[in-house]
Amino acid sequence: MSLTLAGTFDDAVASVREALARQGFGIVSEIDMQQTLRNKLGVEIGRNLILGACNPSLAHLALEAEPSIGLLLPCNVVVRSAEGGIVVEMIDPRIMAELAENPEMTRVAGDVREKLSAALESLRSKA
Numbered sequence: 173m174s175l176t177l178a179g180t181f182d183d184a185v186a187s188v189r190e191a192l193a194r195q196g197f198g199i200v201s202e203i204d205m206q207q208t209l210r211n212k213l214g215v216e217i218g219r220n221l222i223l224g225a226c227n228p229s230l231a232h233l234a235l236e237a238e239p240s241i242g243l244l245l246p247c248n249v250v251v252r253s254a255e256g257g258i259v260v261e262m263i264d265p266r267i268m269a270e271l272a273e274n275p276e277m278t279r280v281a282g283d284v285r286e287k288l289s290a291a292l293e294s295l296r297s298k299a
Contacts, residue, residue: 173261173262173263173264173285173288173289173292174259174260174261174262174292175259175260175292175295175296175299176254176256176257176258176259176260176299177257177258177259177260177295177298177299178257178258178298178299179257179258179298180258181219181251181253181258183298184251184258184260184298185221185251187295187298188223188249188251188260188291188295189223191291191292191294191295192223192225192249192291194291194294195227195287195288195290195291196227196228196229196230196287197225197226197227197247197287197288197291198225198226198227198228199223199224199225199226200224200225200226200246201222201223201224201246202221202222202223202224203221203222203224204220204221205217205220205221205222205252206218206219206220206221218252218253218254219251219252219253220250220251220252220253221250221251221252222248222249222250223248223249223250223251224246224247224248224249225246225247225248225249225262225288226245226246226247227284227287230280230283230284230287231245231246233280233283234268234277234280234281234284237272237274237276237277237280238272238274238276238277240272241268241272241277244267244268244271247262247263247265247284247288248262248263249261249262249263249288250262257299260292260295262288262291262292264285265281265282265284265285265288266278266281266282266285267281268281268284269281269282
């Protein structure tokens, strides 16, 4: 699930945060990969931010259905600079259902995918 946006990196990050919030997701973790790799390895990469997005209601349903699913939470959303624009990538939550092999997780993952897809689609005007 990905889309390339025009504009600046900071504008893209702000737009992604807003789009996720409109779908009930909060950001519970944030990893600046550019800064982390610079500090830990002394290497330079383009701007690259991993946002841990969580919709508390859906996370609760997922954990009720499959307590071990916490290993795969939160949903990772990557915003990274690339040739031609700013790439936004979201994990497909159906992967969670496949790994869990739990029919209830299939329904929850479908709900999460629907909301993440809606957030991504709302960004399409900025592409």
